[in-house]
Amino acid sequence: MRMKYGVSYYPEHKEQAEIAHDIALMKEAGINLVRMGEFAWCKFEPVEGQYDFAWLDPVVEELGANGIQTIICTPTACPPAWLVEKHPEILYVDNRGITRPFGGRRHYCYNNPVYRGYSRKIAEAIGAHYGGSPYVFAFQIDNELAQEGTGRCRCPVCRKKFQQWLEGKYGTIVELNRRMGTVFWGQAYDRFSQINLPVNTIEPNTQQAIPAFFENPSLRLDFERFCSDSNIEYQNIQRDALKKYTDKIVTTNATGLATNSIDYYKAFQGLDCYAFDYYPSLRDLEISSFPYAHARGVCGKDFWLLEFQSGGGHGLWGSGRLQPYPGALRQAAVHAFAAGADLVAHFQFRTFPFGAEQLNYAVVDIDGIPRRRFYEVQAAARDLKKLGSVLKHSRFDNEVAVCFDYQSLWALKIKPIAKDFNYVKFCTEIYQQLARLGVGADVIPFGRDLDKYKVVIVPAPIIMSDDFKRRLKQYVYNGGVLLSTFLAGIKNPDNIGIAESLPCGLTGLFGIRVGEVEPVVERTKATIALKTGAGETRGVNKYWAETLEPNGAEMIGVYADTFREGTGVISRNSYGNGVAYYLGTGVEPQLLGELAKLALKDGRVALLPFKVQAGMKVFVRKYDHQNLYCLFNFSQEPAAIKLDHDYYDVLNGDSVTDEIVLEPKGYRFLLD
Ligand code: GLA
Ligand code: ZN
Numbered sequence: 001m002r003m004k005y006g007v008s009y010y011p012e013h014k015e016q017a018e019i020a021h022d023i024a025l026m027k028e029a030g031i032n033l034v035r036m037g038e039f040a041w042c043k044f045e046p047v048e049g050q051y052d053f054a055w056l057d058p059v060v061e062e063l064g065a066n067g068i069q070t071i072i073c074t075p076t077a078c079p080p081a082w083l084v085e086k087h088p089e090i091l092y093v094d095n096r097g098i099t100r101p102f103g104g105r106r107h108y109c110y111n112n113p114v115y116r117g118y119s120r121k122i123a124e125a126i127g128a129h130y131g132g133s134p135y136v137f138a139f140q141i142d143n144e145l146a147q148e149g150t151g152r153c154r155c156p157v158c159r160k161k162f163q164q165w166l167e168g169k170y171g172t173i174v175e176l177n178r179r180m181g182t183v184f185w186g187q188a189y190d191r192f193s194q195i196n197l198p199v200n201t202i203e204p205n206t207q208q209a210i211p212a213f214f215e216n217p218s219l220r221l222d223f224e225r226f227c228s229d230s231n232i233e234y235q236n237i238q239r240d241a242l243k244k245y246t247d248k249i250v251t252t253n254a255t256g257l258a259t260n261s262i263d264y265y266k267a268f269q270g271l272d273c274y275a276f277d278y279y280p281s282l283r284d285l286e287i288s289s290f291p292y293a294h295a296r297g298v299c300g301k302d303f304w305l306l307e308f309q310s311g312g313g314h315g316l317w318g319s320g321r322l323q324p325y326p327g328a329l330r331q332a333a334v335h336a337f338a339a340g341a342d343l344v345a346h347f348q349f350r351t352f353p354f355g356a357e358q359l360n361y362a363v364v365d366i367d368g369i370p371r372r373r374f375y376e377v378q379a380a381a382r383d384l385k386k387l388g389s390v391l392k393h394s395r396f397d398n399e400v401a402v403c404f405d406y407q408s409l410w411a412l413k414i415k416p417i418a419k420d421f422n423y424v425k426f427c428t429e430i431y432q433q434l435a436r437l438g439v440g441a442d443v444i445p446f447g448r449d450l451d452k453y454k455v456v457i458v459p460a461p462i463i464m465s466d467d468f469k470r471r472l473k474q475y476v477y478n479g480g481v482l483l484s485t486f487l488a489g490i491k492n493p494d495n496i497g498i499a500e501s502l503p504c505g506l507t508g509l510f511g512i513r514v515g516e517v518e519p520v521v522e523r524t525k526a527t528i529a530l531k532t533g534a535g536e537t538r539g540v541n542k543y544w545a546e547t548l549e550p551n552g553a554e555m556i557g558v559y560a561d562t563f564r565e566g567t568g569v570i571s572r573n574s575y576g577n578g579v580a581y582y583l584g585t586g587v588e589p590q591l592l593g594e595l596a597k598l599a600l601k602d603g604r605v606a607l608l609p610f611k612v613q614a615g616m617k618v619f620v621r622k623y624d625h626q627n628l629y630c631l632f633n634f635s636q637e638p639a640a641i642k643l644d645h646d647y648y649d650v651l652n653g654d655s656v657t658d659e660i661v662l663e664p665k666g667y668r669f670l671l672d
Contacts, residue, residue: 003388004137004343005333005381006033006068007363008307011059012040013352019059021368022350027066029363029374030381034063035306035345038073038143039105041122042080051125064135071306071345072130073140074238076119078105083118090115093155095199096209104356105143106150110234111158119234123241131246138249140306141238144259144277145231145252149205151261152227154197163192165226179494180218187216198223202413203261217414221495224410225263232267239270251275253306254298256291257424263406264298265445274298277307277347282324282332285615286634289435290428290443292339294404296396297443302340307347308333311373314359321361323373327665330376331632334383334667337391338619338630346377383651387669390650394621394628399454399605400441402431407463411495417487418519421543426485426586427459433592438608439600440620450475454603457483457596464489469505476509477576481603483595484510485583486517486546502546503582510582511553511573514546520586528587529560530570532594533601539591545569546584553582556598570595609644609672616641616662629670633662647672 007026011019026034037044037056045051060070079090084102090112092100100107108115123141130136145151170176173189182188189195198220199209235252242250249272254264256276268274274295280287295303309332312323324332336344351366352358359366363373409423427443434441442453446468450456456475461468461484469489476482488503488510498504502514518524520542530537538560548555548568557570569584579602583595600607608629612618615635621628629647633639639662647670649656662668 002032003337003384003391004033004069005384006031006035006345007310008345008348009034009036010039010348010352011036012043012055013354018368019062022364023059023062023066023068025364025368025370025374026063026068026349028370029378030385031377032068033071033137033343033345034068034349035071035073035140037075037126038140039075039078041075041078044075044126045080045122048082048086051129053129060130060133060135069137070135071138071140072126072136074119074123074126074142074242076108076122076141076238077143079108079115079118087114089155090118091155092150092153093158094149095152095154095201095206097154100150106148109153109155109157110145111153111161111230112155113157116234116237120237120241123238124244127242127245131242131248136248138251138272139242139246140275141235141242141250141252143253144255145235146203146227146261147255147259149203151231151259152201152203152206152223158230159197161230162197162223162226163195165229166195166222167192169222179496180216181496182216184216195219201227202410204259217411218495220414221407221410224261224414228261228263228266228406231262232270235267236270249273251304253277257294260406260409260424265406265447268298273301273304275304275306275343278305278336279307279309280332281322282309282328283312283322285636286617287332287335288428288432289335289339289617289619290431292336292341293402293431293441293443296340297404297445297448300448302342304343305336305341306343306345308336308344309361310346310348310363311361313351313361316357316360324376325636325665326372327376327663329373330380330383331634331665331667333377333380334387335617335632337384337387338621338632338667338669340396342392386651390623390628390669390671391621394623396440396442396619397622398440398442399603400434400439400600401444401448401450401453401456402427402434402441403446403456403458403461404443405446405461405463407493408461411463411491412460414495418521418543421519421586423460426543429589430457430459430592430596433589433596435617436589436614437593437596437600438612438618439605450480451478453480454605455481455483455599457599458488459485460487461489462487463491463493463495465493466505472506473509473575476578476580479577481579481581481599482509483581483583483599486544486585488582507551509573509575510571510580511551511575512568512571512582513549513551514584515549517544517546519543520545524562526562526564526585527560528557528569528585528591530557530591530594532598537591537594539588541569541585541587543586548582548584557583557595572598610641612641613639615639623671627672629672631662631668631670633664633666636664638663639666645672
């Protein structure tokens with residue numbers, strides 16, 4: 001069984017001879033997938049109502065004839081000149097009130113009804129034309145919705161719609177005033193029509209339009225939700241348009257953990273699979289697999305990587321990108337599949353001569369001559385042929401979950417706790433610490449079933465619903481092991497503080513009360529001492545500091561210096577049949593690792609049967625009742641592993657015993 005492995009491609013830029021040359025190279029590379037069309041509205045519909053597929057059909061057919069299937073994208077990231085000229089009201093308005101003009105991309109308002117109508121029509125035309133094509137494998141809606149600062153439009157249509165959205169949610173203005181605490185700074189409203197769109201948002205790539213302007217955090221959180229919902233609504237209009245004509249897979253390319261302007265748990269409920277774009281540096285020693293764990297968690301199954309790093313050179317964002325270390329591109333592609341992708345497409349096949357992305361990274365350079373990146377893609381394609389069936393038939397069965405939630409992420413961006421604290425980064429640190437211990441983890445939303453996990457970790461869950469709190473208690477009571485960090489349960493889903501002891505509603509579960517809280521800055525860093533089975537581990541704290549008052553729990557960690565010396569900061573509490581840990585401050589990786597080890601031990605989590613060196617990463621997947629160990633050496637040195645018994649090496653088709661050596665940037669797939 002073959003995995004889908006390919007590239008993005010832009011035939012609209014090219015003459016026939018170049019296309020023929022490129023397709024021959026693609027075939028030589030051994031890829032079987034091409035993604036096209038996402039910016040080509042001016043070609044699909046050069047004049048309103050006159051559709052043209054003649055430029056693309058022969059390419060789809062030629063690719064198909066060479067065993068390469070196509071993903072066709074709707075081109076709505078780039079409304080054409082004629083549409084903008086006729087309907088300038090569809091343009092996106094940013095937080096400074098500036099209209100994003102024609103001349104870049106993503107210059108539309110996703111709420112505008114006129115634009116929604118045009119988007120539906122072009123999606124229908126594409127669906128009608130390609131929906132039954134034997135060469136078309138799937139459809140992509142738009143391109144990276146909300147990316148590049150385009151997910152928080154402030155046009156008049158959005159203003160009106162936001163007011164209606166609030167009215168739908170709160171019913172009366174009295175109720176909105178009450179739940180949002182608008183009496184603060186005298187902001188009580190008389191009517192929904194008085195409510196402005198917040199100036200500030202969590203959106204990356206936007207500037208603070210009015211300096212030192214602090215808005216109501218509850219209104220702001222609702223604006224994030226409203227915009228996320230609006231983008232999802234827009235996406236689903238296109239989904240429905242395509243689905244009228246096809247039963248093929250329909251999805252869109254998310255930005256993974258890069259932009260976070262859309263709640264992907266919600267967005268992908270209505271699509272056929274989660275798909276995202278990822279651009280890790282391939283010169284670094286390691287690729288973070290946290291975005292992959294998150295990707296598996298979005299729909300609870302395998303995902304697609306619709307755009308993936310291909311190389312270095314010039315760049316779009318003000319500076320260039322580094323070229324991959326030898327072997328890293330090949331390894332990165334195989335690593336993505338091992339991490340749960342069942343489709344990967346590099347961005348992109350051949351360097352662009354013109355446009356905003358001219359001279360940028362690609363698999364093949366501008367002259368069309370294959371060089372090392374091409375040969376690495378070819379090598380990855382060759383290995384994937386051998387790995388396809390074992391990967392398709394195996395699945396993750398992790399015993400640990402890290403909970404990741406957009407409400408807490410947004411709330412912590414709206415009102416940050418410390419300059420250097422970043423929710424995504426913090427969740428990543430925890431995940432990576434587990435990975436270093438050889439323990440795989442799923443990343444799941446708060447609403448997902450917890451019972452199948454032995455250990456659940458909840459990083460910085462500042463917003464928690466009563467239901468989630470109840471489920472956490474039940475989970476621990478029934479024997480689960482929980483590790484929560486600082487900030488637990490401080491606010492309700494309205495983004496309002498709760499007038500109770502912290503962690504609100506969970507003081508019994510954790511057996512503690514939180515006393516004082518403050519950010520950690522350089523001059524207030526404290527040493528934390530953690531009691532481990534054998535003795536004590538010490539480390540310095542960071543981000544945020546809470547003091548814990550015992551209320552039944554054992555204090556296993558204390559401040560070891562400063563005026564807090566001896567005060568509790570890490571606790572362990574038996575609750576029903578389970579155990580609840582609370583970590584009251586950020587800690588260095590080593591200390592975090594020691595704490596994780598305690599929780600993993602309580603949860604009896606299975607550890608790797610062999611030792612791996614630093615710089616190596618392992619995914620364990622279940623292949624029927626066997627374990628499939630996917631081993632990656634990210635370092636630039638060979639790495640030896642002493643095996644505990646015989647394994648079957650899937651790539652070599654042979655059994656291995658004793659010691660194996662992974663070459664720099666190498667990988668092995670072992671079945672036990
Ligand atoms: C995004 C876009 C692509 C391209 C890359 C950067 O991921 O979806 O079209 O611009 O960034 O090269
Ligand atoms: Zn708008």
